[in-house]
Amino acid sequence: MEQPPSGAAGRSRSGVAGWGVRRRLTAVAVGVVALALLVGGVILLVLLQTSLIASTESAAGQKVQDVIAELDDRDVADASDYIAATAHAGQFVQLLDPAGYVVASSNPDAGSTPLSAQRPGRGRTLTQEVSSLPSVGDNDDFYIVTTGVQVGEGAYTVIVASSVQVRSDTISTVAWFLLGATPLLLAVVAVSVWMLVGRSLRPVERIRGQVARINAERLDGRVDVPPTNDEIHALALTMNTMLDRLQVSDREQRRFVSDASHELRSPLATLRAGVEIASADPSGAMWIELKDVLAGETARMSYLVEDLLTLAKANDGGLRLEDADVDLDDVMDQEIRRLRSTSAHRITAELTPARIKGDARRLTQVLRNVLDNADRHALSRIRINLRAAPEGALVTVDNDGGPVPEADRERIFERFVRLDGSRSREGGGSGLGLAIAAGIMAAHQGSIRATEGPAGECRFEMVFPAPDEAAAALLTPRDARRPRQQGSGRR
Numbered sequence: 001m002e003q004p005p006s007g008a009a010g011r012s013r014s015g016v017a018g019w020g021v022r023r024r025l026t027a028v029a030v031g032v033v034a035l036a037l038l039v040g041g042v043i044l045l046v047l048l049q050t051s052l053i054a055s056t057e058s059a060a061g062q063k064v065q066d067v068i069a070e071l072d073d074r075d076v077a078d079a080s081d082y083i084a085a086t087a088h089a090g091q092f093v094q095l096l097d098p099a100g101y102v103v104a105s106s107n108p109d110a111g112s113t114p115l116s117a118q119r120p121g122r123g124r125t126l127t128q129e130v131s132s133l134p135s136v137g138d139n140d141d142f143y144i145v146t147t148g149v150q151v152g153e154g155a156y157t158v159i160v161a162s163s164v165q166v167r168s169d170t171i172s173t174v175a176w177f178l179l180g181a182t183p184l185l186l187a188v189v190a191v192s193v194w195m196l197v198g199r200s201l202r203p204v205e206r207i208r209g210q211v212a213r214i215n216a217e218r219l220d221g222r223v224d225v226p227p228t229n230d231e232i233h234a235l236a237l238t239m240n241t242m243l244d245r246l247q248v249s250d251r252e253q254r255r256f257v258s259d260a261s262h263e264l265r266s267p268l269a270t271l272r273a274g275v276e277i278a279s280a281d282p283s284g285a286m287w288i289e290l291k292d293v294l295a296g297e298t299a300r301m302s303y304l305v306e307d308l309l310t311l312a313k314a315n316d317g318g319l320r321l322e323d324a325d326v327d328l329d330d331v332m333d334q335e336i337r338r339l340r341s342t343s344a345h346r347i348t349a350e351l352t353p354a355r356i357k358g359d360a361r362r363l364t365q366v367l368r369n370v371l372d373n374a375d376r377h378a379l380s381r382i383r384i385n386l387r388a389a390p391e392g393a394l395v396t397v398d399n400d401g402g403p404v405p406e407a408d409r410e411r412i413f414e415r416f417v418r419l420d421g422s423r424s425r426e427g428g429g430s431g432l433g434l435a436i437a438a439g440i441m442a443a444h445q446g447s448i449r450a451t452e453g454p455a456g457e458c459r460f461e462m463v464f465p466a467p468d469e470a471a472a473a474l475l476t477p478r479d480a481r482r483p484r485q486q487g488s489g490r491r
Contacts, residue, residue, distance in 0.1 A: 110135065116159050203236075325467075345381060347384070370448070403450075
């Protein structure tokens with residue numbers, strides 16, 4: 001049985017790998033809400049306690065002021081009547097005479113013993129909190145306000161004791177309510193997020209299933225694009241775009257392998273037949289007769305393999321290029337001299353000195369492929385021009401053969417493309433030269449295209465990008481060279 005990778009097993013044991021997006025989002029949502037409820041609950045209880053304390057203190061202080069107001073307007077007897085008339089549960093009020101005896105109280109149980117030992121002077125107020133009032137038999141917590149007041153010639157004391165048990169009960173009730181409601185709220189959040197995320201991920205799961213069913217045998221499959229104009233819609237479009245690229249790449253790869261196999265079959269068949277024929281001759285004379293043929297086929301196959309390797313590197317971005325100053329006119333001059341030594345056609349050239357950035361060896365390969373292509377298709381004349389252009393250095397190669405049909409001007413730069421019978425394997429063309437030229441030009445950020453010259457002749461244009469500003473200063477001809485004219489030449 002196939003064992004999972006150790007890393008995956010470790011993740012599964014840790015419990016992280018088993019937590020999908022749905023579970024993780026639910027856990028995060030529950031955790032965030034729980035933290036928010038905890039912080040909010042603590043803040044609520046603190047604010048509630050502060051508000052209740054302020055309310056208790058305010059009520060006790062107001063009661064003291066009301067009793068003092070009664071003493072100012074009336075006598076002690078009237079104040080006693082007011083205290084008795086406004087008595088209510090949870091609050092005890094006492095009026096003490098200058099000797100410290102209770103002369104009035106709001107409750108009979110508080111009519112004998114003072115509720116506080118504090119005796120502030122006239123106009124002063126003291127407060128305290130006690131855990132119980134044994135004198136009235138109440139074990140609740142109380143907040144006591146004691147104020148001194150002058151009545152006639154005597155100094156009286158007003159005492160108000162307010163129970164804070166209601167405050168404690170309120171805070172406790174709210175705390176228990178929050179504690180009881182939090183699990184229910186978290187459960188509601190968990191269920192809601194679980195369902196919402198599941199519903200949101202349903203299109204993703206459908207896309208995953210559709211992509212999983214697409215394999216090398218059926219790359220034409222595509223995923224459904226939901227009409228939602230959201231991230232899922234963008235994901236589906238991206239997946240379909242990726243599948244389009246994969247299908248095109250697979251088709252190109254299959255065609256490349258097929259074409260390469262077809263191209264290699266001919267020299268391999270020749271080599272095999274030659275070896276079989278030669279080996280059947282015990283005298284060895286056949287080896288001598290066939291050695292030139294076998295050597296030629298071997299060289300042809302070597303060149304083809306090298307071209308295929310170069311083209312593969314250019315297509316996948318693996319082509320290594322030097323970044324150096326290159327005198328393009330010198331490179332072209334050398335290639336034109338080489339072509340003149342092998343061609344029977346009339347060749348004219350006008351070269352303007354130009355310096356670019358690039359790989360001289362690869363640029364030589366581009367120019368050689370284009371010039372050899374022109375030589376194969378020319379009737380009698382080839383004209384080459386190099387001049388500076390706003391977009392960089394512009395090279396045109398014209399031959400008096402027929403121009404490339406407009407419908408084939410893009411296709412001609414594909415691999416193994418031969419537009420007519422003249423471009424046969426026996427004629428020396430493998431169908432890779434222009435494809436390699438296009439790949440190398442693209443690696444140099446340049447371009448190459450097939451077009452038609454002013455006189456209707458076949459033309460190839462190559463644009464080499466302009467160098468940076470520092471190198472642009474070097475674009476001026478060395479030693480003020482003038483554009484050189486190269487005369488015609490025949491072999």
